[in-house]
Amino acid sequence: MKQNEKIKIGIIGYGNLGRGAELAVQNNLDMELVGIFTRRDPATIKTATHHVKVYPYHDIESFKGKIDVMVLCGGSASDLPKMSPEVVEHFPIVDSYDNHAKIPEHYERVNEAALKGGNTAIISTGWDPGLFSLNRLLGEIVIPKGGTHTFWGEGLSQGHSEAVRRIKGVKHAVQYTVPIESVLADARRGKGENLSAAERHKRVCYVVADEKEHKRIEKEIKTMPDYFAPYDTTVHFIDEATFFNEHQKMKHGGFVIRSGKTSPNHQQTVEFSLTLESNPEFTASVLVAYARAAHRLQKKGEIGAKTPFDVPFALMTNKTTAQLMKELL
Amino acid sequence: MKQNEKIKIGIIGYGNLGRGAELAVQNNLDMELVGIFTRRDPATIKTATHHVKVYPYHDIESFKGKIDVMVLCGGSASDLPKMSPEVVEHFPIVDSYDNHAKIPEHYERVNEAALKGGNTAIISTGWDPGLFSLNRLLGEIVIPKGGTHTFWGEGLSQGHSEAVRRIKGVKHAVQYTVPIESVLADARRGKGENLSAAERHKRVCYVVADEKEHKRIEKEIKTMPDYFAPYDTTVHFIDEATFFNEHQKMKHGGFVIRSGKTSPNHQQTVEFSLTLESNPEFTASVLVAYARAAHRLQKKGEIGAKTPFDVPFALMTNKTTAQLMKELL
Numbered sequence: 001m002k003q004n005e006k007i008k009i010g011i012i013g014y015g016n017l018g019r020g021a022e023l024a025v026q027n028n029l030d031m032e033l034v035g036i037f038t039r040r041d042p043a044t045i046k047t048a049t050h051h052v053k054v055y056p057y058h059d060i061e062s063f064k065g066k067i068d069v070m071v072l073c074g075g076s077a078s079d080l081p082k083m084s085p086e087v088v089e090h091f092p093i094v095d096s097y098d099n100h101a102k103i104p105e106h107y108e109r110v111n112e113a114a115l116k117g118g119n120t121a122i123i124s125t126g127w128d129p130g131l132f133s134l135n136r137l138l139g140e141i142v143i144p145k146g147g148t149h150t151f152w153g154e155g156l157s158q159g160h161s162e163a164v165r166r167i168k169g170v171k172h173a174v175q176y177t178v179p180i181e182s183v184l185a186d187a188r189r190g191k192g193e194n195l196s197a198a199e200r201h202k203r204v205c206y207v208v209a210d211e212k213e214h215k216r217i218e219k220e221i222k223t224m225p226d227y228f229a230p231y232d233t234t235v236h237f238i239d240e241a242t243f244f245n246e247h248q249k250m251k252h253g254g255f256v257i258r259s260g261k262t263s264p265n266h267q268q269t270v271e272f273s274l275t276l277e278s279n280p281e282f283t284a285s286v287l288v289a290y291a292r293a294a295h296r297l298q299k300k301g302e303i304g305a306k307t308p309f310d311v312p313f314a315l316m317t318n319k320t321t322a323q324l325m326k327e328l329l
Numbered sequence: 330m331k332q333n334e335k336i337k338i339g340i341i342g343y344g345n346l347g348r349g350a351e352l353a354v355q356n357n358l359d360m361e362l363v364g365i366f367t368r369r370d371p372a373t374i375k376t377a378t379h380h381v382k383v384y385p386y387h388d389i390e391s392f393k394g395k396i397d398v399m400v401l402c403g404g405s406a407s408d409l410p411k412m413s414p415e416v417v418e419h420f421p422i423v424d425s426y427d428n429h430a431k432i433p434e435h436y437e438r439v440n441e442a443a444l445k446g447g448n449t450a451i452i453s454t455g456w457d458p459g460l461f462s463l464n465r466l467l468g469e470i471v472i473p474k475g476g477t478h479t480f481w482g483e484g485l486s487q488g489h490s491e492a493v494r495r496i497k498g499v500k501h502a503v504q505y506t507v508p509i510e511s512v513l514a515d516a517r518r519g520k521g522e523n524l525s526a527a528e529r530h531k532r533v534c535y536v537v538a539d540e541k542e543h544k545r546i547e548k549e550i551k552t553m554p555d556y557f558a559p560y561d562t563t564v565h566f567i568d569e570a571t572f573f574n575e576h577q578k579m580k581h582g583g584f585v586i587r588s589g590k591t592s593p594n595h596q597q598t599v600e601f602s603l604t605l606e607s608n609p610e611f612t613a614s615v616l617v618a619y620a621r622a623a624h625r626l627q628k629k630g631e632i633g634a635k636t637p638f639d640v641p642f643a644l645m646t647n648k649t650t651a652q653l654m655k656e657l658l
């Protein structure tokens with residue numbers, strides 16, 4: 001360990017990502033979890049590890065000096081736009097803000113508050129945005145003449161699962177987004193850059209419902225505008241036991257493929273992929289690694305908002321330069 | 330473009346990598362190639378683009394102020410240990426030093442000379458070391474409890490091809506190193522971390538020779554100690570035309586797979602892979618991207634030796650922060 005003292009982490013928001021962050025801190029021996037902060041009544045929160053303390057969100061300021069980095073685990077839609085600027089006035093933060101179109105706005109707001117508070121913020125970490133963004137950029141850098149292809153899945157889509165669950169007669173349902181193999185293969189040969197999401201992914205639903213409703217439900221799913229109609233959609237009806245045995249994991253993942261030519265005869269392909277059995281645990285693990293970097297940047301006085309593009313990997317590891325060169329280079 | 334002025338590049342050493350670097354500079358519109366430096370007689374060098382100037386290596390000092398970064402394309406075995414420290418006293422440099430065991434020594438020598446000359450050096454860029462190293466590190470960072478698996482190939486091995494060519498009666502030969510599919514599949518499920526290189530790769534040779542020699546040659550290959558005996562080796566005899574049509578590309582690539590658990594039930598897998606039709610062109614393309622970073626670090630006064638672990642991707646791209654956030658995050 002570079003430091004003798006552990007990095008003191010606070011987690012804000014205890015949903016899927018918050019629970020993942022709690023586990024991730026345990027997997028990083030140079031860190032300790034000081035507490036979890038929630039907007040709900042702390043007494044109602046049951047943490048995974050029972051010794052962990054839960055505090056009300058509005059008390060965060062009293063932890064100044066006791067927490068090195070706050071890991072923000074609120075939702076991107078309505079929590080983070082407010083929370084990230086609010087918290088960074090008092091602590092270094094990392095977040096996983098994933099509303100791609102609004103990232104520039106979010107960055108500006110967080111940057112302003114971070115500079116005001118004299119703190120470091122690393123925004124939009126996780127896997128997409130996050131590791132996938134890094135690979136989209138790396139692909140362009142090392143193969144300047146080529147195309148970039150992002151595929152999501154095979155993975156559980158919350159939004160699409162909910163859309164199916166809203167259909168009358170559906171008892172339980174999950175929806176997986178699955179990249180189409182032949183299109184993946186084309187991407188690896190530098191073809192198909194301009195295909196739409198619907199041309200690159202298919203949708204597979206697993207539904208629990210009474211048998212006499214199957215036909216109607218399948219039709220309602222397949223014709224649902226935007227969500228399913230433009231896609232190659234398959235609906236499997238399964239029994240409740242199978243649903244609870246096989247479809248409880250929040251699995252996800254995907255591919256970032258860059259393919260192009262360095263000279264007329266030489267096709268070069270770079271591919272990055274993730275196969276995740278738990279999307280929130282993995283995302284949180286990435287957040288927590290960026291928390292280590294945020295702590296280091298803060299100590300170097302590099303305040304303000306950053307993105308994963310600005311953070312060298314050396315700042316995210318607990319290994320020394322000598323170890324990195326010997327073991328990994 | 331961030332800068333109005335182009336980044337002025339010099340290439341030192343005109344072998345495979347040097348030729349690749351010449352092409353790579355053309356693929357990066359914010360760069361210009363000032364010249365190629367060789368230890369051979371410049372008059373004997375035929376460059377790919379005829380307007381490019383070739384100068385003697387011993388003249389580099391007269392280019393001070395005219396070149397921003399020197400891209401070192403000498404061999405790792407005997408050129409770079411001497412050249413990298415020599416050149417960095419006068420210019421920022423990047424190299425692709427790939428003798429893994431001796432990287433720490435190389436780093437020390439280059440760092441000392443870089444500090445003396447007041448210049449930035451980024452060593453051991455390329456793909457392995459380089460992008461593969463980055464992914465070995467990233468894997469550990471985001472999945473602290475797991476195993477890392479590096480596979481090389483399918484790719485042409487110079488050393489093994491030469492070993493085959495030295496056998497009596499062999500007219501032409503190439504050898505490809507190929508990862509074993511079932512072992513790759515295991516790695517993706519977190520299994521097989523302690524397997525040897527021979528257990529993870531097979532060797533495939535294409536040989537041109539008189540038919541009556543085939544049996545003996547095949548036996549000599551398959552029993553060659555270290556090179557082939559420990560491996561699953563296949564020998565294909567082909568005719569000369571096929572050899573020249575199908576086996577001239579210096580293709581290479583491989584996989585870095587990290588798989589582990591974030592909690593007892595959740596396996597998480599990160600995979601990075603390369604499929605390269607020209608190993609030296611791709612390697613050079615990476616070197617040239619790091620040259621952009623070296624130039625920026627130099628301007629910021631960050632002198633001394635660095636490795637890819639120390640370089641944020643934002644320094645390697647020509648895009649602005651605003652573009653990166655809008656287009657790629």
Ligand SMILES: NC(=O)c1ccc[n+]([C@@H]2O[C@H](COP(=O)([O-])OP(=O)(O)OC[C@H]3O[C@@H](n4cnc5c(N)ncnc54)[C@H](OP(=O)(O)O)[C@@H]3O)[C@@H](O)[C@H]2O)c1
Pocket residue numbers: 012013014015016017018037038039040057073074075076077079096097098099124125126127128129130279280283
């Ligand atoms: N960048 C990436 O790769 C990536 C990947 C996955 C997700 N994400 C982002 O992460 C965000 C959070 O995802 P999530 O799955 O953690 O969302 P979630 O489970 O809905 O949690 C969001 C917040 O909801 C609050 N909450 C209120 N009532 C709750 C209840 N009964 N149970 C659980 N939480 C409750 C929690 O805050 P309080 O404790 O304060 O109530 C929690 O922090 C998403 O919005 C997404 O933008 C990013």
Ligand SMILES: NC(=O)c1ccc[n+]([C@@H]2O[C@H](COP(=O)([O-])OP(=O)(O)OC[C@H]3O[C@@H](n4cnc5c(N)ncnc54)[C@H](OP(=O)(O)O)[C@@H]3O)[C@@H](O)[C@H]2O)c1
Pocket residue numbers: 341342343344345346347366367368369386402403404405406408425426427428453454455456457458459608609612
């Ligand atoms: N990190 C990575 O991923 C990676 C990948 C691939 C390669 N590499 C490294 O790159 C190094 C260079 O590879 P390379 O394939 O470019 O080696 P190469 O073709 O053998 O060239 C090495 C040097 O040999 C000299 N040379 C002498 N006579 C030559 C001739 N007739 N033709 C061509 N060159 C001649 C050249 O310097 P002069 O012009 O001064 O004579 C040239 O710079 C390798 O040693 C390896 O360590 C790294």
